[in-house]
Amino acid sequence: MVEPTGLEQMVCFQLYAASRAMTAVYRPTLDAHGLTYPQYLALRVLWHRGPTTVRDLGKILDLDSGTLSPLLKRLETQGHVRRTRGTHDERTVIVDLTDSGHALRTTMADLPAQVACAVDLTEDEFIQLHQLLGKVRSMKGTA
Amino acid sequence: MVEPTGLEQMVCFQLYAASRAMTAVYRPTLDAHGLTYPQYLALRVLWHRGPTTVRDLGKILDLDSGTLSPLLKRLETQGHVRRTRGTHDERTVIVDLTDSGHALRTTMADLPAQVACAVDLTEDEFIQLHQLLGKVRSMKGTA
DNA sequence: CCCTTTCTAGTTGCGCACAACTCAATTGCG
DNA sequence: CGCAATTGAGTTGTGCGCAACTAGAAAGGG
Secondary structure (H helix, E strand, C coil): CCCCCCHHHHHHHHHHHHHHHHHHHHHHHHHHCCCCHHHHHHHHHHHHHCCEEHHHHHHHHCCCHHHHHHHHHHHHHCCCEEEEECCCCCCCEEEEECHHHHHHHHHCCCHHHHHHHHCCCCHHHHHHHHHHHHHHHCCCCCC | CCCCCCHHHHHHHHHHHHHHHHHHHHHHHHHHCCCCHHHHHHHHHHHHHCCEEHHHHHHHHCCCHHHHHHHHHHHHHCCCEEEEECCCCCCCEEEEECHHHHHHHHHCCCHHHHHHHHCCCCHHHHHHHHHHHHHHHCCCCCC
């Protein structure tokens, strides 16, 4: 395979490859519900937080409106969310789950277990990886 | 990992977010040369291996022809690579660096150092992360 | 109170990723 | 050998991700 021209470079590539491999694990189940991984992430935020502005979704998922606007539009078309203008600040748009969107939470309740099973890491390794990825995410230029 | 604590889900999201944060570190330098991160990855393989078929590039980068064909076409338009049909097997296409493509190797020689500097990890942490990501990449369904 | 500055969401454009497909070249099995 | 199955590259279509931009609403200073 690729000879290391420097460990950092290898790590960067592995990050890129591992991220895609990860979403590939989710794909079969998500496909069955007509969802993509980013759409699933947005739904997860709504399941935990309830009604949320596009702005807050962006801060939480680290995505801008250029990505979120069409994504949420598709979730709305699918009937999983509703989008309403904020009343006290008409710039904001509040995203809220429909019954269909709420229902998905229980329908896909076993997804975490599936993923945990596919990724063969111990509890300690999960925690280590969690911490290391946290450090990567908080690097310079990501403030 | 038998009991899903929700941590796996967090790790998956962090993988997704960290990967994008990583490429964002490369972006300013790559932009200056009119390159994207996947294009840079392809060039790195060619710098190290010399002439390589599209098929082998795909195996190494874990990308299919649907992604590579247009990407390599753009690198060819930019003048960094040449694409020629294989002589022994006319199905294959061999990708090779032009002078311009070779020159980029020295022009961007300081990029690894930039990245290592931005990502504030110790040598040991880099190695740990390398190993953990390797495990993630070799999970079930990624064979 | 007006006017500039800032902020939120959305739109456009481009380049990945990936599925599904086409087509030609090669392989392999009878 | 003949021909079906496989393989390698490319094309098409969809949905991100991100830069650059727009439109409209709010904030704030004079």
